[in-house]
Amino acid sequence: MTLDKNPEKIHTMFNLISEKYDFINDVMSFGTQKFIKSCCIKNLDIKSGDSVLDLCCGTGDLAGMIKNRGANVTGIDFSEKMLDIAKDRFSDICWLQGDVTNLPFPDESFDYVVMGFGLRNIRNAEKAIEETYRVLKPNGKFMHIDFGEKNFLSSIYDKVTPLLVKFFTENSFAYSYLIQSKREFLSPDELIKDFESKGFKFQKRKDYLFSVISCQIMKK
Ligand SMILES: C[S@@+](CC[C@H](N)C(=O)[O-])C[C@H]1O[C@@H](n2cnc3c(N)ncnc32)[C@H](O)[C@@H]1O
Structure with missing residues (x-):
């Protein structure tokens, strides 16, 4: 059965898990998630003064x-509770509450757009990709990060994660959702084709943790 990605349900789910989100992410990734995110960012040549939008921040x-x-960084997300934590952690970033399928920015506003572990949760993912393309400047770059190949290691992760998560939270629904959304999500190659169909040009793909995590960089 295909997952129900009703935006209201997704919004409520992230509000509910917001307080434990960072901690559980560290547990589920065996402490590697922040390091992998920082490696992904190194693939971009972001300089002082560049304008960057973080979607589903x-x-x-x-x-x-x-x-x-x-x-100059702007972060946008529709969960006010996730944003509250972001605001506490980093005060000098422009945080906005909004839906990434309907971005509140003029065309060609940003040098870079990044999105980590967001697209998989969006029912109208096609619209989110079109909006990403629209707000990027010509030659601007889009970096997308999420789970990658569905290989042996990835299937072990799917089995171990629910057990770990049960140990730390009562809200295990969100994490069974995560496993199913991961199983149903497009492969990195399929994603690249999807991005290309919206006008992006493929630049680079980098995989981490034996390809369990994948990062794709596309150019407008
Ligand atoms: C798995 S979290 C990823 C958070 C962060 N990017 C990270 O890497 O840790 C997914 C986020 O996407 C947000 N989200 C999902 N659908 C959205 C939408 N249509 N518009 C804005 N935010 C959305 C959720 O509220 C949640 O904070």
């Missing part, structure tokens, strides 16, 4: 790391 990991490079 959540508690602000990617936006915070990019801010450290001197860029």
